[in-house]
Amino acid sequence: MKEETLNHNSFRPGRESADGEAKAIFGFWVYIMSDTLLFAAIFATHAVLHNNTFDGPSAKELVNMTFVLTETLVLLASSFAFGIASTYAHHHNKKNIVLVWISVTFLLGAAFIGMEMTEFAKLFQEGNSWQRSGFLSGFFTLIGTHGLHVTAGLIWMVSVFAQVLKYGLTDRTIGRISTLGLFWHFLYIVWIFIFTLVYLMGVI
């Protein structure tokens, strides 16, 4: 009943006006906050399980820190590249520059996922899959969930790229760039804590 009342209001995210865009972006912000809670739960699980290696390898023996640092910097650069795309998008008339920077973001994000896949494949081949120990279950769940988010972000980025290409920089497409930007920066922020709590603290 209450939902229906809401729908009959002028609340139409993503339609007609910049006003609707602002509300849609706020709604997405609330989604990101709930996603933060999901990550918090998985972080807590990892923190509880990180010593339960079941006589298997710990993070110290598995992690190649140079590789992880590179991964981190690639994702940071990707997040920054999207920031640049976003500032140009709000100038309304720099469509091609925006498309270039979205492509740069996409390539860096894809490189990040590629590196993560390589790391996972290596662990798996060495017999250190999620079935090996409680620690590895938590490790794969946390980093896998983040990786899935990044992959979803990449698919979404292709869609936003196509929309900007087709419709140009309208209120609607700029709104979508802003929303994706929030998501993309959020994923890097989650990675800061994976980098610190899983990797850095894992090798201390």
Next chain:
Amino acid sequence: MTNNFEVIDERYEASHHAFKSYAIGFVLSLLFTIVPYFLVIKRLFGDQSLILAVVFFAVAQFFVQVVFFLHLHKKSRPRWNMIVFIFTILIVAILVVGSLWVMRNLDYNMTKVFDLNTNEGYMLEKK
């Protein structure tokens, strides 16, 4: 009224301040990633201080991201996005600190039982 829900400040995003802000955020984030990395790799302090140092840099970088990438401070009042954000941080803290606290207590209480059976508490930290 509707502006209260604004998460992205359009005029700010279009200004050269926004560009500068992303650049500053990028450089600071780079610094706050590389410094703790070298602290850990070169083992500059003892374990306990290293942990404190890397957590400090993570929190610092978190605030850098919130201010310079998300521009959370640039929004209209009453800052609904900020209110939701602070509430979320509170729940995250309860969830993470609470889990660790409860499990540590459980560990402490369970270990005694395991010891009686001359069995190691399975969550004992390895030393």
